Amino acid sequence: MLSTRQLNEIEQLQKEVEAYDVLELKLNWEMLRSRDSKQLDFFHYESNKLIAFIGLYSFGSTVEVTGMVKPTERRKGHFTKLFEEAMTSVQQIGYKKVLLNTPARAKAAQDFLKNQGALYKFSEHQMQWEPQPLTASTGFILRQAESTDLKMRIRLDVEAFDISLEDATAMESRLNGEQDTEMLMIDVNNETIGKIRIQRRDSQAWIYGFSILPEYQGRGIGRKVLQHTVKQQSEAGYSIHLDVETKNAHALRLYEAIGFVVKHAQDYYVYQK
Structure with a gap:
């Protein structure tokens, strides 16, 4: 189970990334708040500050993967290291299908996923009701x-x-x-x-x-x-x-x-x- 401190750190990093990149990340907060004992979350810190994060979200035999890196700390290998750790955990747990998730407008993230050999599968709209x-x-x-x-x-x-x-x-x-x-x-x-x-x-x-x-x-x-x-x-x-x-x-x-x-x-x- 994630601590209150860890949840707050994830939330603060999410806000910083979303404001900088002008996008919305899908971090499945209802699942982050109810973690079990499996190794599903991966953190990288520098000077006691959360720099990068990856979360695994289990849906039976399928796992969704979402992550983020502090804007000023990108292209330093932090995310690649976390991704390798996360994929090792995926193999150990035994998931049959891995879906990597990224905002549609996050070109750098899409390039990273393609470099890992990932293939585009589908897109999902996030919609909001306009009062009427x-x-x-x-x-x-x-x-x-x-x-x-x-x-x-x-x-x-x-x-x-x-x-x-x-x-x-x-x-x-x-x-x-x-x-x-x-x-x-x-x-x-x-x-x-x-x-x-x-x-x-x-x-x-x-x-x-x-x-x-x-x-x-x-x-x-x-x-x-x-x-x-x-x-x-x-x-x-x-x-x-x-x-x-x-x-x-x-x-x-x-x-x-x-x-x-x-x-x-x-x-x-x-x-x-």
């Missing part, structure tokens, strides 16, 4: 997820996001009891047909894992649930954010239709060694 009037939505029930919903949550990940059963099981099991997070199930006519997860931090509400069973898609249910959720979170004083793969054209159109706009983009590369 939303009508009240009906025809569904949102309820708190229960332990008996775990099987359905896993099924939704597999069918809606094409995630492997192994990874979906690991991910949904990890999400149980996560702080500042609300896991909701979507019921229609007494049948559970979807889920949506809301994580609140500071003044932001992030929507994750929003999914509807394929046989219930195309009926307008997803749009109604999304409008209801956005309206509720906005009225509670939160700005609303979400991530979506750029190749998911249907989801992009849905989000844009109710007022979401793209703010940042993240690129993912597959690494094999």
